[in-house]
Amino acid sequence: MSGEILYWHIVMQKWDTIRNLHCVPLVVIYFRKEKKAFMADKKSITPRQQDYSRWYNEVVQRAEMADYSPVKGTMVIRPYGYTLWENIRDALDRRFKATGHVNAYFPLFIPMSFLEKEAEHVEGFSPELAVVTHAGGKELEEPLVVRPTSETIIGYMYSQWVRSYRDLPILINQWANVVRWEMRTRLFLRTSEFLWQEGHTVHATKEEAIAETLRILDVYADFAINEAAIPVIKGVKSERERFAGAVDSYTIEAMMGNGWALQSGTSHFLGQNFAKAFDIKYLDRDNKLQYGWTTSWGVSTRMVGAIIMAHGDDNGLRLPPRLAPIQVVIVPIWRKAADGKIVLAEANKIVNRLQQAGVRVKLDDRDQYQPGYKFNEWELRGVPLRIELGPRDIAARKVMLSRRDRPGRANKLQIDIDGLAVTVQRLLVDIQAAMLADATRFRDEHTTTVASYDEFKERLANEGGFIRVHWAGNRDDEARIKEETKATIRCFPLETPEGAGRCFYTGRKTDRVAIFARAY
RNA sequence: CGGGGCGUGGCGCAGUCCGGUAGCGCACAGCGUUUGGGACGCUGGGGUCGGAGGUUCAAAUCCUCUCGCCCCGACCA
Numbered sequence: 376m377s378g379e380i381l382y383w384h385i386v387m388q389k390w391d392t393i394r395n396l397h398c399v400p401l402v403v404i405y406f407r408k409e410k411k412a413f414m415a416d417k418k419s420i421t422p423r424q425q426d427y428s429r430w431y432n433e434v435v436q437r438a439e440m441a442d443y444s445p446v447k448g449t450m451v452i453r454p455y456g457y458t459l460w461e462n463i464r465d466a467l468d469r470r471f472k473a474t475g476h477v478n479a480y481f482p483l484f485i486p487m488s489f490l491e492k493e494a495e496h497v498e499g500f501s502p503e504l505a506v507v508t509h510a511g512g513k514e515l516e517e518p519l520v521v522r523p524t525s526e527t528i529i530g531y532m533y534s535q536w537v538r539s540y541r542d543l544p545i546l547i548n549q550w551a552n553v554v555r556w557e558m559r560t561r562l563f564l565r566t567s568e569f570l571w572q573e574g575h576t577v578h579a580t581k582e583e584a585i586a587e588t589l590r591i592l593d594v595y596a597d598f599a600i601n602e603a604a605i606p607v608i609k610g611v612k613s614e615r616e617r618f619a620g621a622v623d624s625y626t627i628e629a630m631m632g633n634g635w636a637l638q639s640g641t642s643h644f645l646g647q648n649f650a651k652a653f654d655i656k657y658l659d660r661d662n663k664l665q666y667g668w669t670t671s672w673g674v675s676t677r678m679v680g681a682i683i684m685a686h687g688d689d690n691g692l693r694l695p696p697r698l699a700p701i702q703v704v705i706v707p708i709w710r711k712a713a714d715g716k717i718v719l720a721e722a723n724k725i726v727n728r729l730q731q732a733g734v735r736v737k738l739d740d741r742d743q744y745q746p747g748y749k750f751n752e753w754e755l756r757g758v759p760l761r762i763e764l765g766p767r768d769i770a771a772r773k774v775m776l777s778r779r780d781r782p783g784r785a786n787k788l789q790i791d792i793d794g795l796a797v798t799v800q801r802l803l804v805d806i807q808a809a810m811l812a813d814a815t816r817f818r819d820e821h822t823t824t825v826a827s828y829d830e831f832k833e834r835l836a837n838e839g840g841f842i843r844v845h846w847a848g849n850r851d852d853e854a855r856i857k858e859e860t861k862a863t864i865r866c867f868p869l870e871t872p873e874g875a876g877r878c879f880y881t882g883r884k885t886d887r888v889a890i891f892a893r894a895y
Numbered sequence: 896c897g898g899g900g901c902g903u904g905g906c907g908c909a910g911u912c913c914g915g916u917a918g919c920g921c922a923c924a925g926c927g928u929u930u931g932g933g934a935c936g937c938u939g940g941g942g943u944c945g946g947a948g949g950u951u952c953a954a955a956u957c958c959u960c961u962c963g964c965c966c967c968g969a970c971c972a
Contacts (some may be wrong), residue, residue: 447964462966502970502971503970503971523972524972553972554961555971555972557970557971558969558971559968559970559971560969564969564972565972569972571972573915606963618972625961638972639972640972673972674972676972677972708930708931709930710929710930710931715930742930744930744933745929745930745932745933745934746930746931746932746933747930747931747932747933747934748930748932748933748934749932749933750931750932750933752933754932763931765930765931767931768931775931783932784931784932832923895971
């Protein structure tokens with residue numbers, strides 16, 4: 376084993392500096408443990424209003440979604456968080472399969488030289504590459520990059536697989552981990568290693584590739600809206616925010632509970648940039664050699680962060696029923712041991728009935744905690760629906776139901792045990808819809824249109840949120856605005872009912888609309 | 896890399912100024928009483944005080960060096 380140890384050197388310099396490897400790669404440091412008072416006071420979470428990022432960290436850790444790991448910038452995804460990710464993964468994977476895609480797996484290590492083949496691509500990624508310089512006890516002849524994304528190695532393989540127009544399109548997706556050595560990291564939102572899917576397709580024509588890029592954008596939006604209950608805006612990225620090596624980057628942008636934007640999925644039209652760099656060529660019907668047209672698209676574990684921040688409240692998580700690891704939790708209540716037996720027996724019957732109905736249900740029969748404690752704990756963990764069951768209920772053939780999206784004792788409902796499964800299924804659908812409606816209302820309430828830069832600055836300083844403007848500026852204008860206000864162009868929305876107008880910054884006439892916001 | 900803060904049981908902290916047997920809350924274990932919105936009592940386990948060197952009869956505490964972490968900034972799915 377010892378001879379096979381890999382030495383991973385994390386490099387924060389451009390490749391040409393790495394190339395002369397006299398200087399040993401250095402390690403950069405980032406987040407680790409947060410020493411926080413919340414661990415001592417188990418009873419409350421920092422209110423979002425008071426400190427949003429602190430609220431986020433507390434919720435992630437106390438709900439047992441994730442924990443910090445010893446390597447800076449990396450995290451452990453705990454079973455509860457991982458199950459949520461599995462549900463996200465399955466919902467997306469179904470959609471990919473339904474649109475004709477297949478899964479495959481490409482390796483973690485990529486020859487450094489591959490990244491250099493596409494000029495903008497290296498440029499964009501080199502600052503955040505982790506590079507393996509030693510393996511098997513020796514220095515490697517050519518360093519290996521730990522994939523930050525797989526366009527290059529997949530492009531290389533595609534060049535070998537594509538010969539004829541009959542080989543196209545290639546529609547492959549992979550589920551994988553990638554590494555990007557980020558400066559500032561945050562659980563789920565930006566970690567040095569993260570999980571995602573990356574689709575990579577090749578098409579015979581530009582039109583087909585663009586159609587694929589947009590089809591996937593629709594898949595992402597459909598997933599976000601109908602599974603995650605997060606309303607998203609589909610749009611195109613500005614030049615500054617575009618993927619390194621893409622012709623156009625499309626995005627779905629979601630609004631978080633503090634009014635900031637989160638890019639929750641991206642779909643790139645890569646033109647022939649990678650086809651030319653990797654020589655992906657095919658013979659067309661007329662026996663002419665042509666370059667292929669490629670796309671790539673991804674959604675990552677960042678989506679977990681999006682769900683947390685789009686729906687969470689001051690009591691903790693609120694998970695959309697369609698993705699929640701546990702949809703229904705049953706809390707049994709009793710005083711006398713004899714009652715306990717009866718209650719647990721009835722609870723188990725309910726579990727069986729709900730399971731048969733396809734509901735993800737958990738019976739919390741831990742005896743070291745009291746019901747009140749459990750109520751709070753499951754609310755913190757975002758379980759959409761809670762069933763409270765005690766001797767009184769059983770006598771009346773009823774249960775108490777409590778919806779996570781409508782908290783408080785006043786909103787509990789008493790319903791019949793008979794037909795419970797049907798009621799529960801209906802309520803889960805209701806909750807899913809209500810959460811989408813809540814998130815949509817919040818987003819709309821925090822979206823404004825402004826016509827001048829003064830108004831823009833004033834708006835950002837106070838309410839924040841999404842700001843729609845007419846835009847005719849350039850890259851430098853955007854940079855200047857970011858400098859002054861920290862807001863960036865999140866996207867040029869595909870749907871722009873505004874029509875023509877004047878750029879809020881340059882005053883020029885334009886029909887282009889941009890959405891600005893602070894972003895993660 | 897610049898500016899600020901911090902390292903003491905699993906977590907949060909006190910003790911450091913002024914050296915003298917390491918303490919508190921939470922969590923954890925056992926027993927008992929409890930259980931419809933975060934229960935209580937008793938008993939108990941657990942800490943080389945980030946590390947190294949020095950001063951001293953004696954160092955968590957004083958001195959020197961060092962390592963690490965967090966927050967803000969430059970980069971970003």
